[in-house]
Amino acid sequence: MIYIVSTGPGNSDSMSVEAINAIKECDVIVGYGKYIELIEPLIQDKMVFTTGMTKEVDRCRQALEISLTGKKVAMVSGGDAGVYGMGGIMQEIVLEMAPEIEVVVIPGITAANAAAAALGAPIVHDSVNISLSDLLTDIEVIKKRLHAAGTGDFITCIYNPKSKGRPHYIEMARDILLEYKKSETPVGIVKNARRDDQEVFITTLEKMCDVDIDMSTIVIVGNSDTFVKNGKMITPRGYRR
Ligand code: SAH
Numbered sequence: 001m002i003y004i005v006s007t008g009p010g011n012s013d014s015m016s017v018e019a020i021n022a023i024k025e026c027d028v029i030v031g032y033g034k035y036i037e038l039i040e041p042l043i044q045d046k047m048v049f050t051t052g053m054t055k056e057v058d059r060c061r062q063a064l065e066i067s068l069t070g071k072k073v074a075m076v077s078g079g080d081a082g083v084y085g086m087g088g089i090m091q092e093i094v095l096e097m098a099p100e101i102e103v104v105v106i107p108g109i110t111a112a113n114a115a116a117a118a119l120g121a122p123i124v125h126d127s128v129n130i131s132l133s134d135l136l137t138d139i140e141v142i143k144k145r146l147h148a149a150g151t152g153d154f155i156t157c158i159y160n161p162k163s164k165g166r167p168h169y170i171e172m173a174r175d176i177l178l179e180y181k182k183s184e185t186p187v188g189i190v191k192n193a194r195r196d197d198q199e200v201f202i203t204t205l206e207k208m209c210d211v212d213i214d215m216s217t218i219v220i221v222g223n224s225d226t227f228v229k230n231g232k233m234i235t236p237r238g239y240r241r
Helices: 018-023 033-038 056-068 087-097 111-119 139-151 170-177
Strands: 002-006 027-034 045-049 073-077 101-105 127-131 154-160 188-189 198-202 217-222 227-229 232-234
Touching: 002 018, 002 087, 018 073, 018 101, 027 033, 027 056, 027 087, 027 217, 033 045, 033 087, 045 139, 056 073, 056 087, 087 101, 111 154, 111 188, 111 198, 111 217, 127 139, 139 154, 139 170
Parallel strands: 002 073, 002 101, 027 045, 027 073, 127 154
Antiparallel strands: 154 217, 188 198, 188 217, 227 232
16 A cells, blocks of 8 residues: 655645554655655654655656555655655656556645745636646646646646756746736745745736745745735635625
């Protein structure tokens, strides 16, 4: 049996009771080092295998091999495992190599939800998630999806906004969205959501790149109705009163 356990954006306070119980039940925990650190208190008596970023396929094979020895394994993944997380590749590998193994997926709070709560209520209406990482997605596809988000006036949650290898993609995303959205469109930026060092910024589409954005940051660009009042970023759903 393999559990794919979503560990939420921060420490174990942001995990579901079901996720915590699954981890308690497992003998072995497999995951990326940084997420494992965040849930350290939960896993002290467990066998833990950590691997670096970009070793996702190895990590999944390792989880599967251990589970084939009869142990209960939790593959942990930050935020929600099904949103740019390990949920997909883990299940693909099980289907390829040992489809008889039972896989249980436990959902979690994704960065967009955590950031939205810190900002106010920016994604109450139709929204999209776009990752600016081109490690697994062609940059032309990313650009096409940014244009589509702009055309559709979607609230746009930008994951993986910046890394050392591609510092300018966030400016490219801003420029594409500026073709469709007003320069004063509210933008919420949350760094390290639900962690001790959480930082929250509210700015505009035009000025968003003035904020120091990194890989622990999510950027939420509002739609044409989004407003800012008393330090809260809110997208109205349209209720009459
Ligand atoms: N599965 C994760 C996303 C992994 S992709 C989830 O559901 O949240 C990694 C990207 O997610 C980061 O580059 C960042 O954009 C975002 N992210 C993850 N955790 C975050 C946090 N605590 N605060 C802000 N952004 C976060």
